[in-house]
Amino acid sequence: MSEQAAVPVPGDFKSDVKPVWCPGCGDFGVLNAMAKAMARLALRPEQVAVVSGIGCSSRIPAYTSCYGFHGVHGRALPTGTGLKLARPDLTVIVTGGDGDGYSIGGNHFLHACRRNVDLTYIVMDNRVYGMTKGQPSPTTETHWTSKLAPHGTGLNEFHPMAIALAAGANFIARGFTGDPNGLADILVQAITTPGFSFVEVLSPCVTFRPEQKDWKKTVRAGNLASTADPVLAAREIFADDGMNLGVLYAGERPPYQPPVGAAQRPPADLEAQFAL
Amino acid sequence: MSNRHPTVPRSTEEFMAQACALEAEAAARYAELAELMTTHNNRDVAALFAKLARIEGLHRDKILAKMGWTVAPDPDAFRWTTPEGPETTDPGELHYLMTPWHALKLAEHNEERAADFFEALSRADVPAEVRAEAAETAAEEREHVRLIRQWLERVPEPGADWGEDADPPVAAD
Numbered sequence: 001m002s003e004q005a006a007v008p009v010p011g012d013f014k015s016d017v018k019p020v021w022c023p024g025c026g027d028f029g030v031l032n033a034m035a036k037a038m039a040r041l042a043l044r045p046e047q048v049a050v051v052s053g054i055g056c057s058s059r060i061p062a063y064t065s066c067y068g069f070h071g072v073h074g075r076a077l078p079t080g081t082g083l084k085l086a087r088p089d090l091t092v093i094v095t096g097g098d099g100d101g102y103s104i105g106g107n108h109f110l111h112a113c114r115r116n117v118d119l120t121y122i123v124m125d126n127r128v129y130g131m132t133k134g135q136p137s138p139t140t141e142t143h144w145t146s147k148l149a150p151h152g153t154g155l156n157e158f159h160p161m162a163i164a165l166a167a168g169a170n171f172i173a174r175g176f177t178g179d180p181n182g183l184a185d186i187l188v189q190a191i192t193t194p195g196f197s198f199v200e201v202l203s204p205c206v207t208f209r210p211e212q213k214d215w216k217k218t219v220r221a222g223n224l225a226s227t228a229d230p231v232l233a234a235r236e237i238f239a240d241d242g243m244n245l246g247v248l249y250a251g252e253r254p255p256y257q258p259p260v261g262a263a264q265r266p267p268a269d270l271e272a273q274f275a276l
Numbered sequence: 277m278s279n280r281h282p283t284v285p286r287s288t289e290e291f292m293a294q295a296c297a298l299e300a301e302a303a304a305r306y307a308e309l310a311e312l313m314t315t316h317n318n319r320d321v322a323a324l325f326a327k328l329a330r331i332e333g334l335h336r337d338k339i340l341a342k343m344g345w346t347v348a349p350d351p352d353a354f355r356w357t358t359p360e361g362p363e364t365t366d367p368g369e370l371h372y373l374m375t376p377w378h379a380l381k382l383a384e385h386n387e388e389r390a391a392d393f394f395e396a397l398s399r400a401d402v403p404a405e406v407r408a409e410a411a412e413t414a415a416e417e418r419e420h421v422r423l424i425r426q427w428l429e430r431v432p433e434p435g436a437d438w439g440e441d442a443d444p445p446v447a448a449d
Contacts, residue, residue, distance in 0.1 A: 023370035179359045
C-alpha cells in the first residue's frame with residue numbers, strides 16, 4: 001500500500017502478477033470488484049486471505065496482494081474454513097468456478113452453507129470447464145451442445161442459489177462481471193454480513209461460451225428483492241430465470257466460531273485423542 | 277448498470293475531480309489491456325493500447341496541472357451512468373486475435389460515450405459553471421472522436437475471417 005495514502009485504493013489489492021486469463025474473460029471483472037470492495041471497506045491486504053481451488057478463476061489469489069492459497073480441486077471451502085477458524089481476525093474470501101465449487105467441491109459447498117462460518121464464497125460461474133477446454137459443468141444448460149457434448153447433457157442444471165438457501169447460507173446474492181461497481185457493492189455486503197456469504201457471479205467465458213457476451217443485454221440489476229425471510233427468498237429464487245442481479249437473502253443466523261484460543265492448542269493435545 | 281445514483285458535480289472543483297477520475301480510470305484500463313495483450317503475444321494491439329494509455333494519461337495530467345493537484349482522485353469515489361467510467365474500456369469486448377482496428381473502434385466508442393456523458397451534464401440541472409465546463413469538455417471529447425476516426429482511416433479493417441484460428445483453443449476434434 002502506498003505510504004502516502006491513508007485511504008486504500010483498489011490498486012493496493014492487486015499484485016504484480018499479470019493475469020493469463022483470455023482477453024474478454026469475465027474474471028477480470030471479479031478481480032476489479034474484489035479490489036474495489038476491499039478498498040471501500042478500508043481493509044489492508046495483510047488482513048485478507050484469498051483461497052481458491054483449481055480452474056481458470058481459481059488463479060485469482062495470485063493476482064491479489066493479499067495472503068493467498070491456491071489449493072486442491074474442489075477443496076477451497078474446507079481450506080478457507082480451517083483458516084477462518086484458526087485466524088478469526090482475517091477476512092477470508094474463498095473463490096473458484098462452477099466446476100470446482102459445485103461438482104468436485106459440491107459436498108463441501110453444502111456443508112459450508114450449513115456450518116455458516118464467517119466466510120465469503122465467490123463463484124465465477126461461466127457454465128463450462130474452461131481450463132480443460134470446454135466440458136459441460138453442473139450449471140451448463142441441459143440443451144447446450146458442443147463437440148464434447150454433441151447432444152447436450154440431458155441433465156438438469158444445478159441451482160446454486162436454491163441449494164445455498166436450503167443448506168443454510170446466511171447471505172446469498174448474484175452479481176455480473178460486466179458491472180464491477182455493482183458487484184463491488186454486493187461484495188461489500190457479503191463480507192460485512194456475519195456468517196457464510198455466497199455470491200454467484202455470472203462471468204462469461206468468451207472462448208468456449210462466446211454467446212455469454214450477450215449476458216450484458218439480458219441481466220437485470222437490482223431485480224432481486226432482498227429479504228431475511230427464507231420462505232420469500234425461496235419463492236423468489238424458484239421464479240428466477242438466472243439473470244436477476246442483487247441480494248436475494250440476508251439472514252441473521254449467528255456464524256459458527258469455536259471459542260477463542262481453541263485453535264491455538266498444541267498439536268500434541270490433538271494427537272493424544274488418537275493415541276492407542 | 278449498477279442501480280446506485282450517478283455522482284452529480286455541484287461545483288467546478290467537483291466537476292474537475294470527476295473528469296480527472298474518468299481520464300485516470302481510462303488510462304489505467306488501457307495500460308492493463310496493453311499488459312494483457314503482451315501476455316497473449318498480440319504485440320500490435322498491446323502497443324496501441326499502451327499508446328492510448330499514454331494519451332489518456334496526458335488528459336489526466338492536464339486536469340491535474342490546471343487544478344494544481346498532484347494525485348488524481350480515486351475513480352471508485354464516483355458513480356456513473358455506465359457500469360464504469362464512460363471512457364473506460366469494457367474488458368469483455370476483447371478477443372485474443374483482435375487487431376489494431378478493433379482496438380481503435382473500442383477507443384472511438386469510449387470517446388463517444390465520454391462526449392455523450394459530458395453533453396448530458398451540460399444540459400443537466402447543475403450550476404451554470406458546471407454546465408459550462410461540461411460543454412467545453414464535451415467539445416474536447418468530440419474532437420477526440422474525430423481524431424480517432426482519422427486514425428482509423430490509416431488502419432486496415434480486417435476481413436470477416438479475422439477471428440479464425442488455425443490452432444484454436446478447443447482441442448476436442
